[in-house]
Amino acid sequence: MKLKKLLLILFFLSIFFPYFFKYFITNNKLKVFNHLYFDSPFNFIDKKVCKNYDLLVKNSFDNSFSVSIIDKNGYIITEYNQNNLRIPASNIKLFSSAYVLNKYKNYDTLKTSLYKSHNNKYFIIGSGDPDLLIPDIEELISHIKYSKKIKLSLVEVNNEILWPKGWTNSDKLFSYGSPITSLAISSNDNPNKDIYTVSKRVLSYLKTKYPLSDIDISIVDREKFNSKNVKLLKEVNSNTILSLITLVNAESHNFTAEILFKNASNTWNQNEYNSLKNWLNNKGLPVENIIISDASGLSRNNLVTTKLISSFLHKMKYNKNFEIYNSSLSIAGIRGTLANKLNNSEVKGKFFGKTGTLSNVFAISGYLYKKDGPITVSIIQNSSNISPNKVFKFLNNLYYLEDC
């Protein structure tokens, strides 16, 4: 009899659990469930009719825009072309930086390391530290001991995967499109400081230090490097993940976005971004037909919807690292790519977001902290005649619009 009762209770609990869970999450009743919800495939977003918001969108934008806005309680309060696939430019970083944040602890660092094998060969292997300098490499090789014959290999990615697919040749000429390598000096912002220059500098340093040694410096494909039979001699640490994530989101640093993702997804030997799409999919987010082709958004092959971005940003509010994530974004009138926007508006300091700009693309997504609480906004325009000013005017009007 008791067992029957227990089974009955369990039966009803299993039926009503999703409803309880949703109630606790949407009403913010039990914060302990928040991260559980973030990681779950559930996505509690409903639609609500808000005529004033619909009207503002209708009066502000033409068909080249997509818009999705979700209120603090998870209601879509307005949307427009929300399922149209659009090139998001750097708004892709909103996904990749969150992915990275979930894989690391905030104060973790990336390492550039010197190893020694059992047959006295040395190896330097990096993680793409964006602030790595020649003196850091010299600090590493200062730990190489004298020997008649010194053999040092610089381990680097294959030349064929230096750039993700969809980066244009003209982008590759600029520092914002610099190649993604693991032993980059100053994020490869100077083409004259590539791996061959590092190799020459290393040779020169060692020859000066050990003039009687026979020194052999080679560049080895990262794919062929086996870390099993080597011993770590010395490491140089990058800035913290927290600093690097802020560099990605506030300053929109493409190189850092790419190397962080490669480290987090363990994909240094290929340009592979399926793990990012799968990660979003596992969170129950609408990823149908989207294409993710890099971690920075410079690729023209990326295609996402504002519905996905806004749903994701809303769900991020339940992530245990949300405070850090939110703080890594640029802030209207204060910091990063939005530092000089909405300066003389009440929105100054109240919109935390990520911009995205490519030719024929303007995107902006983030959190607008209205008096009644934060709303999640995602806007993308793909057009030969992009109009960022329209978007900033819209954000200003949105701030003053009454709660729905």
Place this chain on the structure above:
Amino acid sequence: MFRLPNDLNKAIEDMEGAITINLKCNSLRQTIEFRFEGLKFNNIGFKIFNLLSKSNNTYLTYADPGAVALAQRDFSDIKDKIFTFKSFNESIHINENESVLISMLPQPYDFEFFEPMCENFLGKHFSLNPKFEDANIGIGSVIRERRKNFINTWENTYFIQPINNGALMHVSPNNWALFKEENNKYFFVKDFDTKPDNETIFVNL
């Protein structure tokens, strides 16, 4: 004789002079204000840090973890000295009354963490480009009064701002100086004991 600086370097030099003098004065809370658009305030904050840290244990504080993260990357040599308002207030350093604190660009919406930190820190405290007034209508008279009292605890050390047809400058301990602009040249007009309000500026230009 009052003279406007020719460039940012000279302005920073003037600011450094004013800070050095004001370090010895009794006022604990002092503001430094460069009212220009587009300046790299982190660099100015770092210069203030360098100046003060020569003879004092000095900390640099920001509103949020993102700003701290960027500053720690830019100035990695002093990353242990950089905090958010909240984390500094919760750290043991809040009780170091012999130390000097620099706060970067506190805004009205940062007050939740900025004000308690200020109240708990009893050492010398410099704020770069603070904005203390809150234009929010819904702020309430009690909070407004409290904010007013808080603002009155701050004294200005250095101030420079271009204004319509002129410029306003204050290099403590000198008076506030008003300049008029004519044909891209600035002429000293008048000095004041306290910061002139907009009407006084308008009448004198």
